[in-house]
Amino acid sequence: MLKFFYNAAPNPMKVALFLEETGLPYDPIPVDTRRGEQHAPAFTAINPNAKLPAIIDGDAVLFDSNAILLYLAEKTGRFLPGPGDAERGALLSWLMFVATGVGPFSGQAVHFRNFAPERVPYALKRYDYEARRHWRIIDGRLGQGRYMLGDDYTIVDMAVWGWGSRLTYMLGDDEVMTEFPNLDRLMHEIDDRPAARRAKEMTSKHAFKVKFDDAAMRALYPQIYAPDPD
Numbered sequence: 001m002l003k004f005f006y007n008a009a010p011n012p013m014k015v016a017l018f019l020e021e022t023g024l025p026y027d028p029i030p031v032d033t034r035r036g037e038q039h040a041p042a043f044t045a046i047n048p049n050a051k052l053p054a055i056i057d058g059d060a061v062l063f064d065s066n067a068i069l070l071y072l073a074e075k076t077g078r079f080l081p082g083p084g085d086a087e088r089g090a091l092l093s094w095l096m097f098v099a100t101g102v103g104p105f106s107g108q109a110v111h112f113r114n115f116a117p118e119r120v121p122y123a124l125k126r127y128d129y130e131a132r133r134h135w136r137i138i139d140g141r142l143g144q145g146r147y148m149l150g151d152d153y154t155i156v157d158m159a160v161w162g163w164g165s166r167l168t169y170m171l172g173d174d175e176v177m178t179e180f181p182n183l184d185r186l187m188h189e190i191d192d193r194p195a196a197r198r199a200k201e202m203t204s205k206h207a208f209k210v211k212f213d214d215a216a217m218r219a220l221y222p223q224i225y226a227p228d229p230d
């Protein structure tokens with residue numbers, strides 16, 4: 001059975017949503033990043049980048065959420081336009097835009113606001129600006145159609161949901177969704193899907209460490225928060 005290495009963060013949640021949408025049987029394997037389990041050699045043999053999600057599907061070993069979405073969509077033939085379809089090109093562009101722009105800039109915005117050991121005004125300003133600029137492009141696209149590719153719900157919408165459903169926290173702004181009304185509409189629509197509810201229920205069954213204490217900071221950012229001398 002497909003093994004799904006996950007926690008409840010945005011990138012694994014996209015894959016959890018896909019698995020629940022398709023009903024593919026899978027074995028969920030929690031990896032607690034606040035306890036440093038992502039650095040265990042058994043896990044870095046699967047994902048050398050020491051992050052979630054990852055999957056093992058028979059002989060196929062994959063990491064990076066958007067690569068996994070594309071692999072699973074191609075494998076099942078679900079939630080993507082058919083081969084040779086012009087829309088397939090659009091899907092690739094938007095999926096890569098989420099992977100290389102939306103995700104990283106949103107991630108850096110939250111990092112410099114909440115987790116950096118010092119306040120760096122330039123970094124705060126740059127990443128907040130860039131994250132919002134990327135989300136404006138997504139919102140503009142969603143102003144043209146119900147989903148990222150028009151009438152059809154695809155893996156791009158799932159990829160957007162990972163970060164988009166948590167934007168208030170990511171950008172530290174309770175009113176942020178008023179800036180992105182089309183995104184807000186889609187996030188509510190996906191949140192209400194039974195598969196999204198099941199994905200959240202699945203991740204809530206495991207008791208991940210909640211506390212962001214010093215040990216958690218060291219587990220997540222070992223290069224910044226030096227280990228205890230003893």
Ligand SMILES: N[C@@H](CCC(=O)N[C@@H](CS)C(=O)NCC(=O)O)C(=O)O
Nearest residue numbers: 009010011033051052053064065220
């Ligand atoms: N590009 C990767 C990013 C994965 C990533 O950053 N995952 C986060 C959770 S959303 C993680 O595992 N963080 C733990 C860590 O950095 O130690 C993807 O899309 O899967």
